[in-house]
Amino acid sequence: MNSIEFAIKMELDGEKYYREQAENNQDNPLNIIFVFLADDEKGHAALLQNELKKISYDLADNQTLAETNNVFKERGDFKNKFEKIPNQLDVYRMALQMEKDSIELYQKFFTESTDEQTKKLFGYLVKQEENHFKIFDNLITLVERPEEWVEDAEFGVREEY
Known part of the structure; x- marks a missing residue:
């Protein structure tokens, strides 16, 4: 199995995982985030399959990070529903x-690639996976912050979230 075939399998596994999480979160705003991520992974697999078959493709930017940030802005409702979901933090850490x-693997494939088009594809996938990483990093912060954050003037200036 070459690097592209391995990457296709990995992306399809990621899509499956995110679809399962979307199913598990049908009753809360996280469903939307997991659907976006599953769709991204499916799109990444399609790009890789086109590269494998030497079919032309476009590396267009997607708006998943911006769209998930919009979901986070509606936190009031999100927070209330979230507290009813057990073990979600473990899901986010696993996804993170x-x-x-994925980032590390694609960076490795990027440096090992000799073909310019393949190198460009793996560079694109690194950026896409970095966006996914930011989403889960933000989710973990959002969940952990209420338990570790103390609002009191004597503790000094804290970063905004």
Whole structure:
């Protein structure tokens, strides 16, 4: 199995994982985020399949990060529903690790690629996976912050979130 075939399998596995999480979160705003991510992974697999078959493709920017940030802005409702979902933090941490592993793998494939088009594709995928990483990093912060954040003037200036 070459690097592109491996990457296709990995993207399809990621799509499956995010679809399962979307199913598990049908009753809250996280469903939308997981659907966006599953669609992104499916699109990445399609790009890789086109590269494998030497079919032309476009590396267009997507708006997943911007769209998920809009979901986070409606936190009031999000927070109330979130507290009813057990073990979600573990799901986010697992997804964060999956995205980190994807970034590292695509960076490795990028440096090993000799073909300019393949190199460009892996560079694009690194950026896409970095956006996914930011989404889960933000989710983890959003969930952990209420438990570790103390609002009191004596504790000094804190970063905004």
